[in-house]
Amino acid sequence: MSTGSVLEIKGIKNGLLVHLDPAREWKSFVEQLMARIEQQQSFFKGARVALEVGERTVRRQDLGALQKRLKEHGIDLWAVLSDSVTTVATARKLGLQTSLDDPEKRGKEVQAEAAPEVSPHAADLLREDDTPPIDPEEAGSGGVLVKRTLRSGRRVRSDGHVVVLGDVNPGAEIVAGGDVIVWGRLRGVVHAGASGDSSAFVCALDMTPMQLRIAGHIATSPAEKRREAKPEVARIRDDRIVVEVWNWGTQ
């Protein structure tokens, strides 16, 4: 059973997922992977490969070299999954995805939501976890549509707006350059207008965020348990955050 294997390959919805034992050396992993590919050329030919490296920090030249070698074998390295911020940033610099969601499908979701001219940025806007610093120029120009409940530990960042179809649970976090709309219960941490736009707003079907920030202002939900959920909007009025019942037509 103990094969001494430093890698694991499994089939996933969109290609192959190669998992690398984070405790092992990068060089021996690359050697083993290439050996495996040599052995089973027909299996790997034309494959789309995602690489899971755990907490390992992968240097840019190492990743670039691997990408190139795989390409020589007709293999498309399209994503790198990592818990390391550095590795994720490196992967992005090389134009790789950093989550397993199908980029084509996600791109479409964004286009449906955002103005057509932002579609070239669609993939960029969809970056979850740690996206690059928010660019004020971009705020309000596009958005991210997240069609699932954000559970604890999940973080979504976008330069533009964020729309969530689902709940935002305690422990989840949204940081948006623009507005945040939650079609569900907002119970996590949310920051709208993160690049300083104090006209940004947050709205939710049930607004009980752990913490709500708009531009430089911070508010928390009142401690008493308020039932009867109703759609509400939070925005800045007279230099502080106010939360009002959703009544869009009259505002």
Place this chain on the structure above:
Amino acid sequence: MGARVITVTSGKGGVGKTTATANISVALAQLGKKVVAIDADIGLRNLDVILGLENRIVYDLVDVVEGRCKLRQAMIKHKAYPDLYLIPAAQTRDKTAVSPSDMVDITQQLRDEFDFILIDSPAGIERGFRNAVAPADDVLIVTNPEVSSVRDADRIIGLLEAEEKGPGKLVINRVKIGMVRRGEMLSMEDVVDILAIKLIGVVPDDESVLLSSNRGEPAAGDLNSKAGQAFRNIARRLSGEEVPFMSLDGSESFFQRFVRFFSGSVSGPG
């Protein structure tokens, strides 16, 4: 095919994963199922103690993985429940001694012969958790009705969904009946409301669980134990039976509220 691999996990430590694994394993064996319980908590093994098999360990999971013994040799047959086997964890090593693919290999070898393979996951979201979840067909998430364990359970469900193992089924453990009655405890509704996954069991806090764990005779074998009854119900639900949730405090109103709530959010009184 054959066996269903069920991993018991929680994120937070101390919520009763190992107790749940032991009790559900015993309850499944009592139903005549062939069961293997695997302790994946390498370095902090406990499942053997709760099952009362500690003194019979010769080989463990790491010995199997590293080829020092055959899989058979590491399997300890329970004297009281001949259909129940335990593969104990190593006490002297750490989680990196086993890889997720080792766990898949081991369960593959056992699938033909057994009905259920239960894996007791360590706390946390690191390597040990990934080892335990890798071969899972189904995941049971154990939580207590208190905020921090629910938070961790939520994180675990998110991770399971990302690994396409999710969302799993929920066991709410250590429900203090008196506190629920007085409305002082996070209600079952609150817990299911946040986690939004299917509930498969509600286990009352019961001193008999602690006593029987210390004796190495899981409460599931004790017909007078309420917690034991709850674990037996979970086993029956895992075997495909429809079992109504039992009344925790004897008051009909609570029970009815309960059933009404869950039949509204899941299909049938899961």
